[in-house]
Amino acid sequence: MALSHLQITPDFLRAVRDAIDIVAIASDHTRLRKAGRRWSGLCPLHREKTPSFSVDPEQGLFYCFGCGAGGDGIRLHMALTGDDFPAAIEALARRFGVPIPTTPGPRRPRSGEEPDLEPVLTAAAEYFRHELERSETARAYLARRRVSPELAARFGLGYAPEGWRGLLTALAPRHPVERLLAAGLVARPESGGEPYDRFRHRLIFPIRDAAGRLVGFGGRALGDDKAKYLNTAETARFHKSALLYGLDQAKRAAREGGRLVLVEGYFDLLAVAAAGEPAVVASMGTALTPEQVRLCARWAEEVVIAYDGDGAGVAAAARALPLLLAERLAVRRAHLPAGQDPDSLRQAAGDEALQRVLAAARDFVLLEIERLVPADAHREPRLQARGAAAVAELLGTIPDPVLRYGYGRLAAERLRIPAELLWGRLRLDRKALVPAAPRPRREVGSLDEEVLWLLLRPGGERLARAELPAPEVFFDAACRNIFAAYSALYEREGAPPDLGQVLAAVAVAGPEVDRLARLLLEREDSPETGGRLRELLDNLNRRWRRQRLRELANEIREAVRQGEPARLDALLSERDQLNRALHSLQPRNQGPGPR
Structure with a gap:
């Protein structure tokens, strides 16, 4: 969250750009391997099996040859975290030790402006952790649930003591009550009166977003409170339906392994993590939402649902399946014994038993086909028709026609009907089964791009200011904007600008940043380019x-x-001047070049 009084001056922006370690930013989300002077790995912005993501630390740029995303470290941080530009600049400045310039003295947020809740949430997390260290009751409870101190520390668990104003008293001297209310940490009685702590005598689970920012808390009652679980009240920062507990720790393992284990509750997640599976997230007891499914799809190709083995858990998993399929995720279902969840299974039978259940997870679509189509359905036409309709409704959520075809063929075999009877219901035809042509890997080829590449690449040719043409000679709009920024900087500074200056001058979220990244990372440098820039400028x-x-x-x-x-006279005069200039521009060589 950006400070309301953050001042993004040109010097500050340049300092942040210079300090950024783009390899460190990317490595938080995917495993990178050194490849020459660059680094490569699986793209953290889309699902893929073959690495197509390239990072150049010298130029501070990234580019994905699969999805086409590219830019600098600021752009990468924004894409991975969802931060807007000011929030990204603040977060990166803090991370890489750049002093943040502000207006003299803090000011209160203007009406309608979101307050900065980061300090109060962080202070609350520290308070809860300290109280856990002091509470024998809470530590004994964790020990009974087989949660080791190391596991508790890994997930930042804490404890909210009994009493109505413990947190309020501890934090109020440094944090206004209004901030505690805005953060969902305290509440006021409906009838009015003094505020009180929202969490009392509860084990506390800090909840972070995918970027690792603290957004709220969940609390498990340790007494006889009717509400066993309680979460932070919905705030500008905390939206339970758009969060997955544990994703900040699971995302890298999910990206590398291609799989996420999805559980319902906090202790289920701790059990799976303790059993050796780091790629696990929890929907926090709520019905899975489309926002949560999109988070899964961003980091994994396959989801293993490990919901409770009771009727409610089975029903919740069945409701989640169409949502996951619609996001092109492969889905498997872990079969837990009736009445057990991952946590209770681990406590009763140990880590290995839970590992075996997860490893044996079956294709959930096939399981649903077996459930929807009883083995003897072929004996009764009405059961066949009912089963065919139910299967078609399920498979209709799958976007890939080839996958729909494969499951439809298996369903038809179980129904013992000709597969063609299902094709109409599944919206399949021959054209739908023709695979799409693979996206070709594009090379720098246009004349506009070639000029920019020669001008901006490391060790590129340097021209006198008078040798630069007008930006209008670039027909490509993005290239024209990049060159206009380069030319304006040259005019202002009196010297050729470097890549960092050009990046700072173009729109951070515009197509120019993507284009710059692609131009400079799409091919390796070639030392044999002397004099070619002037030739191409003539062209x-x-x-x-x-x-x-x-x-x-x-x-x-x-x-x-x-x-x-x-x-007419003015136009004829311009035509004559252009003809003379054109005839004076004789090609420097007759070899073919980009057009």
Whole structure:
């Protein structure tokens, strides 16, 4: 969350860009391997099996040859965390030790402006952890649940003591009550009166978003409170339906292994993690939401549902299946004994028993087909029709027609009906089964791009300011904007700008940053480029003059038709000047070049 009084000056922005370690940012989300002077790995922005993500620490750029995303470290942080530009700058400045300039003295948020809750949430987490160290009751409870001190520390567990104002008293001297209320840590009676602690005599689970930022807490009652579990009240920062508990710790293992284990509650997650599976997240007891499913799809290709083995857990898993399939996720179902969940199974039978259950998880779609189509359904036409309708409804959520076809064929075999009877219900035809052509890996090829690459690559050619053409000679809009920024910086500074200056001058979220990253990372540097930049600039000028001459021909005809002698004279004069300039630009060589 950005400070309300953060001042993003050009010098501060440049200092942040210079301090950023883009390899460190990417490594938080995917495993990178050194490849020459660059690093490569699986893209953290989309699901893939073959590494196509490239990071260049010298230039501070990344580019994915699979999904086409690219940019600098700020852009990568924004894409991975969802931060807007000011929040990204603040977070990166704090991470890489850049002093943050602010206006003199803090100010209160303006009306409608979101307060900065990071300090109060962090202070609350520290308070809860300290209270856990002091509470023998809470530590004994964790020991009974087989939660080791190391596991508790890994997930930052804490304890909210009994009493109505413990947290409030501890934090109020440094944090206004309004901030505690905004963070969902304290509440006021509906009838009015003094605020009180929301969490009392509860084991506390800090809840973080995918980027690792603390957004709220969950509490498990240790007494006879009717509400066994209680979460932070919904705030501007905490939206339970859009969060997965543990994702901040699970995402890297999920990216590398391609799989996430999905459980319902906090202790289920701790049990799976203790059993040796780091890629585990919890929906925190709520019905799985589309927002949570999209988070799963961002980090994994397959989800193993390990919900409770009772009727409610089985029903919840069945409701989750269509949502997961719609996001192109493979889904497996771990079969837990009736009446048990991952936590109780681990306590009763140990880590290995839980590991075996997860390893034996079956394809959930096939399990559902078996449930929806009884083995003897073929004996009764009405059961066949009912089963076919139910299967079609389930498989209709699968976007991939080939996958729908495969499951549909297996369902038809179980129904003992011709597969063609299901195709219409599954929206399948021959055209749908033709695979899409693979996306080709594009090379830097256009004249506009080649000029920019030669100009901005490390050790690129340097030209005098007078040798630079007008930006209008670039036909590609993104390339034109990049060159305009380069030219303006050159004019202002009196020297060729470096890549960092150009990046700072173009829109951080615009197509220019993507284009710069692709141009500079799409191919390795070639030392044999001496003199080529001037040749290509001549080609740019020549191309633009030819285009302008074609436009002038139309304008001259229109001026003659309209009877505008003054305008006609000006157009003829411009045409003559362009022709003379064009004839003076003789090609430096006759070899083919990019067009």
